[in-house]
Amino acid sequence: MLAYLEQSVWRDLLEKQGNPMHGVQAGARVAFMAKEDLAGTEADMIVWENMTDDIGIAIGTQAFQGFHAGDADLMFVADAEVLLQICTATPVDPIKKLRQGIRHGTVLCYFLRPKRELLDMGYEEFVEALGLPLAGCL
Amino acid sequence: MKAAGEERFPNLFKSGKIGNFPTKNRIKYGACCVSNYNNRDGTISERELARVRVITQTGCGIITNQGAYADPKGEGKAYYRQIALYDDRFMPQFEKIAGWIHEAGAVAIQQILHCGRYGGIDLGYCMQPSAVPQTLPHFRPPREMTKEDIKRTLKEYAAASARAIKVGFDGVEITSFMGYLLANFLSKFTNRRTDEYGGSLENRARFMRELIYVIKEAIGDRHILSVRLNGAELMDRYGGSTEEECLEMMKIAAAEGIDMISVTVGWQESPASSIGRDVAPGHWLYLSERAKREIPDVPIAFGARLADAEMADRALGEGKFDFWEVCRPLLADPQRIVKVRENRLDEIKPCIGCNYCLSRLFRDLPYLCTVNGELGHEVEPEYQITPTALHKRIMVIGGGPAGMECAATAAQRGHEVHLYEASDKLGGQLRVFADKDLANREDLHSLIAYYQTQLKKQGVEVHMSTPVTPELIRSVTPADIDAIVVAAGATVEKDARITGIERAVLAHDALDGRVAVGQKVAVVGGGKVGLVTAEHFAKEGHEVTIVEESRRLAEDVIPTWRWRHSQWVEDLNIKVFTQVRIKHISDGSVTVLDKNGDERVILADTVILAGNRKSRQELFLLAEFMSDEIHIIGDAVSPRGLHNAIHDGYKMGVRI
Ligand SMILES: Cc1cc2nc3c(=O)[nH]c(=O)nc-3n(C[C@H](O)[C@H](O)[C@H](O)COP(=O)(O)O)c2cc1C
Numbered sequence: 001m002l003a004y005l006e007q008s009v010w011r012d013l014l015e016k017q018g019n020p021m022h023g024v025q026a027g028a029r030v031a032f033m034a035k036e037d038l039a040g041t042e043a044d045m046i047v048w049e050n051m052t053d054d055i056g057i058a059i060g061t062q063a064f065q066g067f068h069a070g071d072a073d074l075m076f077v078a079d080a081e082v083l084l085q086i087c088t089a090t091p092v093d094p095i096k097k098l099r100q101g102i103r104h105g106t107v108l109c110y111f112l113r114p115k116r117e118l119l120d121m122g123y124e125e126f127v128e129a130l131g132l133p134l135a136g137c138l
Numbered sequence: 139m140k141a142a143g144e145e146r147f148p149n150l151f152k153s154g155k156i157g158n159f160p161t162k163n164r165i166k167y168g169a170c171c172v173s174n175y176n177n178r179d180g181t182i183s184e185r186e187l188a189r190v191r192v193i194t195q196t197g198c199g200i201i202t203n204q205g206a207y208a209d210p211k212g213e214g215k216a217y218y219r220q221i222a223l224y225d226d227r228f229m230p231q232f233e234k235i236a237g238w239i240h241e242a243g244a245v246a247i248q249q250i251l252h253c254g255r256y257g258g259i260d261l262g263y264c265m266q267p268s269a270v271p272q273t274l275p276h277f278r279p280p281r282e283m284t285k286e287d288i289k290r291t292l293k294e295y296a297a298a299s300a301r302a303i304k305v306g307f308d309g310v311e312i313t314s315f316m317g318y319l320l321a322n323f324l325s326k327f328t329n330r331r332t333d334e335y336g337g338s339l340e341n342r343a344r345f346m347r348e349l350i351y352v353i354k355e356a357i358g359d360r361h362i363l364s365v366r367l368n369g370a371e372l373m374d375r376y377g378g379s380t381e382e383e384c385l386e387m388m389k390i391a392a393a394e395g396i397d398m399i400s401v402t403v404g405w406q407e408s409p410a411s412s413i414g415r416d417v418a419p420g421h422w423l424y425l426s427e428r429a430k431r432e433i434p435d436v437p438i439a440f441g442a443r444l445a446d447a448e449m450a451d452r453a454l455g456e457g458k459f460d461f462w463e464v465c466r467p468l469l470a471d472p473q474r475i476v477k478v479r480e481n482r483l484d485e486i487k488p489c490i491g492c493n494y495c496l497s498r499l500f501r502d503l504p505y506l507c508t509v510n511g512e513l514g515h516e517v518e519p520e521y522q523i524t525p526t527a528l529h530k531r532i533m534v535i536g537g538g539p540a541g542m543e544c545a546a547t548a549a550q551r552g553h554e555v556h557l558y559e560a561s562d563k564l565g566g567q568l569r570v571f572a573d574k575d576l577a578n579r580e581d582l583h584s585l586i587a588y589y590q591t592q593l594k595k596q597g598v599e600v601h602m603s604t605p606v607t608p609e610l611i612r613s614v615t616p617a618d619i620d621a622i623v624v625a626a627g628a629t630v631e632k633d634a635r636i637t638g639i640e641r642a643v644l645a646h647d648a649l650d651g652r653v654a655v656g657q658k659v660a661v662v663g664g665g666k667v668g669l670v671t672a673e674h675f676a677k678e679g680h681e682v683t684i685v686e687e688s689r690r691l692a693e694d695v696i697p698t699w700r701w702r703h704s705q706w707v708e709d710l711n712i713k714v715f716t717q718v719r720i721k722h723i724s725d726g727s728v729t730v731l732d733k734n735g736d737e738r739v740i741l742a743d744t745v746i747l748a749g750n751r752k753s754r755q756e757l758f759l760l761a762e763f764m765s766d767e768i769h770i771i772g773d774a775v776s777p778r779g780l781h782n783a784i785h786d787g788y789k790m791g792v793r794i
Contacts, residue, residue, distance in 0.1 A: 067271045068279050075271070103409060103705065105375025110271035114262070118275055127275060128690060131704050 004034065004083035005044055010059045014048075016092045019057055020129075021050040024122045031072035033064055034080035035108075046083075047072060067112055073121065078107040099131040142481035147447055149454035150462060151479065154199065156437055157362040157397035159245045159308050161199035161461075164454055165475055166439050168400070168465035169202040169249045169313065169366070172217045174504040175514060180207070180215075180222025182231040185504075188517035194238040196468055197475035200439075200461065201244045202311055202364075203235055205251025208298035209291065213265045214319065216253030218502040223250065223298040229305045236306035247364060248302035249311040250295055250353075254319030255280060255328060256406060259502075265291075267323050267345070268330040273376065273407045276500065288335065291319070292348055296356035309362025309397065312349060317373070317405030320346055324387050325371055327378035339383060343390045350394040364398035364439070365391045369425025372408035381425070388429055392436045400439040400463055401426045406500075413443045413466075415491040415577040416702060420444050420453075427458040439463040445489050447478040469495055469507045484591045490581040494781055497698040508781040509585060511543070511788025523792055526551045530620040530767075532794065533558065535606045535757055538566020540772025540783035541625030542589040547791025549596035556619070557598050560605040564590060566627050567667075567773070568780060570649050574674040576706055606757060611764050621767035623790055625783075626754035628773035630667065630747050638723035645671045645748035656743025657681060660728045662720055663749020664691035666779075669703045671748045676710035683713040683740050685730055687749070690716055694779065715740070751777035769794065 003009070014020075021028060028050045037043030043064045048057045062071055078086075078101060086097040086107075101107030109130060111118070118127065144151040154161040175186040182190075194201060206223035207214035215222070222228055232248065239246035256277055258264035264278040265287060271280060283291070299310045314321035322328040323345040329336045335344050346365075353363055367388050371378045379387070388399050403422050404412025411417050426440030441463035444450060450462040467474055470489035477486050487509050495505040507513040515521035530553050534545045537559030549555040563569055565586040572582035593600055604610070611622070630646070632639045643653045645667050657680055661672040664686030676682040684691065684707070691707070691714065692700045707714060718730040718738065728742050751773075758770045771786035 067269060099708075105409060108376055109273055111273065111275045111277070112271055112279070114278060115275040125689065131701065131708070132274065 004032070004080050004087060005046060005061060007046070007059045007061060009084075009087045010046060010048075013087045013092060013094060014057050014059070017094060019050070019053070020095050021048065021057055021126060022053070023125055024050050026050055026052055028121050028123070029072045030074045030076065031062070032076045032078075032083055034083060035077050036080060037064070038077055045072075045075070067110060073113045073118060073123065075110045075112055076107055077110065082106050095129050099129065102130055102132065141479045143447075143477075143479040146481050147451040147478060149451045150447060154437070154460065156200060156245060156364070156461075157309065158360055159362060161245055162243050163197075163199040164461050165198045166200040166400075166441075166461045166463040167193060167196055167198040167202055167468060168441060168463040169205055169311065170465035170469060172204055172220050172251075172499060173514070174217055174219040174499055174502065176219040176221050178219060180220065180224075181228065182221055182235075183219075185514070185517045186221075187231070187234065189514065190235050191238060192472050192516050193468070194235075194242040194244070196472050197479060198464070198468075199244055200247060201239045201242070202247045202249055203232075203239070203307075205249040205313065206298060207252060207257070208250050208294040209252070212258065212260050214252030214254075214257050214291075215259050216256040216318075217499060218259060219504070220251075223248070223301050224294060226301065229301055232302060232307070233305035240306065245309070245362070246307045247309045247311050247362060248307040249313060250298045250302070251313060252291060252295070252319040254322040255317055257319070265319070266328055267335060268328060270328045270330065285333070288345065292352045295349055296352040299353045300356040303357045303361050309364060310353060310357060311364040311366060311400070312353070313366035313400075313402075314368055315366050315402040315404075317371075317407060320349065321368060321371065321405065324367075324384075325373060325378045326383070327371075327373050327376050339386055340390075343387055346387070346391060347394055350391065350396060354395070362397045364400055365396050366400040366402050367391060368403060368405075369401045369422065369429060370403050372404045372410045372412055375409055376407075378405075385428060385432060388433055392433045396436065398437045398439055398461070399429060399433065401429050401442075401459070403442050411702075413491065414493055414698070414702065415581050417443050417491070418578060419446055419580075420449050423453055423458055426453075430458055430460070437461060441465065443491060447483065466491070466495060469505070469513055470509045484588070485595065487588055488581065488584040490585055491578065492581075492696065492780075493698040494696055497696045500697065506781065506785075509784055511785040521789075521792060523547060523550050526553055529553060530794070531618060532556065532621045532623060533606075533611070533614065533619045534623045534625055536566065536625035536627055536772070536774070537561075537564040537600070537602075538625060538627050538772060538783060539568050539585070539589070539780060540627075540774070540787040541566070541623070542593060543784045543787025544623055544625060544771060544791040544794075545598045546589065546592040546596050547788055548794050549593075549598045551792070553794070555596075555598045556601060557593065558601045558604050558606045558610075560603070562603045564593075564600070564602075567646070570646050571670050574649050574670055576673050576677065577702070608757075608760055608764075611757070611761050615761075615765045619765060621769070621794060622761055622765045623794070624755070624758040624761075624768070624770045624774050625772045625787065626757060626774045628751045628753045628777035630663075631750050631752045632747060633720075633750055636720050636723060641723045641725070642745040642747050645746050648744070648746045649674060654744075655680065655746070658741050658743045659683070660685055660740050660742035660745045662745060662747050664688075664714065664716065665694040665749060665751075666692065666703075667751065668748035669695070669707070671746055672712050673703070673706045673710060675746075676712050682710070683715065683742065685718055685720060685728070685740065686714070686716045687719055688716065696779065753777060767794075
């Protein structure tokens with residue numbers, strides 16, 4: 001199993017970090033998956049599911065069944081190495097790491113739901129924190 | 139006799155040829171195109187037709203009409219009010235447009251546009267070679283095209299192309315700019331097919347080759363087929379095609395016997411700038427130069443972020459492209475080419491590359507242009523500059539963009555205009571930003587220079603270093619002035635509730651060098667004034683912290699530019715505190731309260747106030763009974779953006 005798929009690593013991270021999905025509705029899910037896995041036939045991904053404010057994020061592992069299987073709202077794809085760095089780096093700041101990764105092309109953020117749904121689910125701030133240009137970098 | 143500009147720019151104004159069609163010059167109106175002015179059912183609106191009339195008068199040798207989708211379902215449709223050509227019933231309006239283009243002596247090209255990954259705006263899904271989700275939020279979930287879908291799409295393209303020719307267009311164009319369907323097939327990022335349409339470069343190009351083939355069959359040899367291809371996708375960081383692969387794609391297209399390659403740059407999703415203000419004019423010229431060198435036998439059109447006639451003429455002379463393809467600069471000033479021809483370059487209203495036009499399209503709104511208040515209103519007489527019925531003497535108070543635009547426009551209509559500016563420089567806030575902006579400063583400076591020329595040419599009497607006081611107004615009204623326009627802008631106000639506020643300085647004073655700024659700087663306000671201020675001082679080596687009351691930065695910045703500021707903030711190591719309120723400023727620090735009411739101390743030698751902008755309305759209120767007519771425009775109404783200021787100025791200028 002790839003090291004980034006260890007749920008405990010992500011749990012440690014989120015314990016130190018607080019809830020990066022704060023403000024997003026309960027039940028919202030973002031997934032993390034290794035690029036090398038995406039090319040294969042079977043793969044697992046790490047899923048953050050936002051619970052209530054007191055509980056924070058629940059970490060789970062789930063089989064990838066296609067982008068639009070409805071398992072996640074956003075999906076981050078990167079080399080397993082990069083994902084591991086994101087969840088183990090100090091100082092702890094996964095959103096910053098994701099933002100930098102997206103900017104430099106080492107992390108891809110796929111949007112699996114239409115914008116309106118994401119807005120209704122309260123994703124606006126989360127997406128903006130990823131530094132994503134709303135209308136591309138034109 | 140040759141016009142002065144024809145002498146000065148011989149390459150731009152020499153005749154050319156595309157396919158079998160001679161062109162009167164080397165300038166192509168780039169498909170600037172999807173305006174969102176049309177009807178929801180794909181028919182062309184009166185608003186658009188009036189706009190197209192203006193386009194046909196631009197003086198370009200080739201005019202490309204905006205991209206029409208070709209399928210009845212609307213899978214190819216990306217824009218809310220995009221035009222359609224999937225049925226014969228659309229043809230009469232296209233016939234009109236082709237006729238107008240010909241009347242103007244230009245070659246008429248119709249773009250057929252399937253937006254692929256960005257399409258399906260009314261459907262809730264989009265079609266792509268492979269189901270690769272988008273990396274930006276505002277699109278529809280993708281479906282992988284079956285071979286049947288591909289066949290159908292090819293047929294629809296061919297049928298729409300045939301319709302365009304039938305109504306009189308000389309040719310058609312297909313495009314991969316911005317990441318549309320053609321680009322999706324060509325790119326490794328979006329084409330992950332394992333059949334004959336995916337994989338190798340040759341396979342990824344198959345859809346394009348088939349498209350070229352079916353369109354050529356449909357339009358016949360006599361007509362033109364132009365293909366827009368990215369010289370750089372700027373998606374390579376995400377696993378897209380490299381510039382070398384893009385060039386190979388162009389060679390493949392050329393081998394199919396097309397009549398023109400238009401070299402473009404970037405996708406909507408590109409994680410790097412393609413045509414924004416932070417890209418230096420002419421930056422992408424190397425892409426067309428390389429295409430020209432490697433594909434010498436096919437005419438190359440190019441012009442992305444290259445608005446300068448001088449640069450274009452030189453590049454043409456040096457054989458870096460064959461046709462100068464212009465888009466946004468002709469939104470900013472549709473008379474640009476006419477003015478170039480008459481060598482009146484200083485009268486050209488510059489495109490500042492702000493992408494306000496595109497930022498509106500992405501919100502499903504009609505496009506507008508920051509500097510051109512008439513754009514989109516061509517059909518409305520109220521927006522035209524017409525001679526005034528009643529000659530008036532007008533006092534415009536404030537020499538910022540709103541005041542200058544209003545003064546120049548009103549004077550053009552025959553009014554006698556006096557412009558009063560309190561400082562010794564024109565430009566208002568725009569000038570302060572232009573001086574410190576981290577993007578291409580020349581864009582904003584050229585706009586101020588344009589206004590200076592216009593004020594002179596239109597005979598506006600400019601009173602510099604003349605603050606307007608009630609006494610001054612009284613001395614000239616009612617005898618000498620019929621109307622007053624207050625365009626006094628806005629100012630950052632000191633909030634008296636903050637203790638120690640007298641220690642703070644105002645952003646404009648700091649940026650203009652009127653006050654000394656220490657090493658550690660706290661900038662209060664994370665809107666555009668605060669951001670420009672913070673970025674400037676951080677770039678100069680100061681340690682900068684931004685303190686912002688609301689939840690995020692750049693709330694007042696247009697969507698296509700927000701990301702730019704966040705990257706600068708990150709690159710320049712500017713610290714940011716949001717949702718905090720200033721409580722106290724002391725020597726060397728500022729105390730803030732966070733949203734929980736907890737105090738935080740930020741070290742700062744200088745505190746610069748850049749938020750809390752207040753309109754300057756005193757004169758408007760005061761002069762109510764001093765003049766027959768009084769108006770207020772720009773930031774003086776409410777602090778907003780550059781486009782609001784210019785549009786307010788224009789609207790007042792055309793009606794006063
Ligand atoms: C509002 C707008 C709409 C556009 N629509 C299209 C289009 O439908 N098809 C296309 O190929 N390019 C389109 N473009 C791209 C332009 O043709 C051009 O390549 C790009 O703006 C860069 O050139 P410029 O710096 O002269 O504006 C559009 C550009 C703008 C600003």
